[in-house]
Amino acid sequence: MDTKTCKLSVANENGRISVLQLTDAHLFADEAGTLLGVRTASSFKAVLSSILNQEISFDFVVVTGDISQDYSVNSYKRFAHMVSVLEVPVFFVPGNHDDGPLMYRIFGDFGVHTERSLVCGNWHFIFLNSEVYSVPHGWVERSELNFLKQQYEAYPDLNTVVLVHHLPRLVHSRWLDTQTMHNQDEFNNFISNFPNIKLVLCGHVHQEVDEMFNNIRYISTPSTSIQFEPYSHDFALDMQGPGWRYLQFDPNGQISTQVYRLPAGRFVPDSGVEGY
Numbered sequence: 001m002d003t004k005t006c007k008l009s010v011a012n013e014n015g016r017i018s019v020l021q022l023t024d025a026h027l028f029a030d031e032a033g034t035l036l037g038v039r040t041a042s043s044f045k046a047v048l049s050s051i052l053n054q055e056i057s058f059d060f061v062v063v064t065g066d067i068s069q070d071y072s073v074n075s076y077k078r079f080a081h082m083v084s085v086l087e088v089p090v091f092f093v094p095g096n097h098d099d100g101p102l103m104y105r106i107f108g109d110f111g112v113h114t115e116r117s118l119v120c121g122n123w124h125f126i127f128l129n130s131e132v133y134s135v136p137h138g139w140v141e142r143s144e145l146n147f148l149k150q151q152y153e154a155y156p157d158l159n160t161v162v163l164v165h166h167l168p169r170l171v172h173s174r175w176l177d178t179q180t181m182h183n184q185d186e187f188n189n190f191i192s193n194f195p196n197i198k199l200v201l202c203g204h205v206h207q208e209v210d211e212m213f214n215n216i217r218y219i220s221t222p223s224t225s226i227q228f229e230p231y232s233h234d235f236a237l238d239m240q241g242p243g244w245r246y247l248q249f250d251p252n253g254q255i256s257t258q259v260y261r262l263p264a265g266r267f268v269p270d271s272g273v274e275g276y
């Protein structure tokens, strides 16, 4: 696995970094593949088109897991081809629906960055694995925590963002909280030792979360495919449109961010389904 640090220069002269977050695309080998009735390649394409139409600028893209729904090489190839329209570097973490080792083997050939550490201006982005083979919940291994510590200590003065698929917080949705990062107390306690960690940026919960805990901001972002209904006791889908997130990082440690969505009604999932 790649342990090199990628270094990118900041385009903006005031040192502000702009980042696009995409998450939980759930693509298939088959372009017509559907997740609970939504053609995920179509919703992902619509999200990319909407981003391009807004003419916003960003230095790079981060993808917080579940790029694939079927673990196939072709789903990853499709993702790399589609996201290349944004014409900026793309970084990722694997999700529970991904084949992480496969991604690290093939993505370099498809133009997606496989480095797990990125330094850009006054900020350091560290990409962690929380995937547990063949189960939906997450767990961050001690080796990953050690990687985080080692990376942090290489640039201790930089503002730091940790990217990981599983949000290490409960969302108060009983069914979804069974799939949370199971060692989140250990994880949150561990990262609280590093005062320059400002943000933990996640996917997995297919909904917007933005909260402070232990003086660290925890953010998750809507999926580019289907959405889960917040605070639902049992599995339920939210009929809001596919989404993505724009973040700006100032040299002094300030973060500003906004979620964007496609209008509801264009990619409507099957509301009668009872599981995911």
Ligand SMILES: [Fe+2]
Binding pocket: 024, 026, 065, 066, 095, 097, 204, 205, 206
């Ligand atoms: Fe997902």
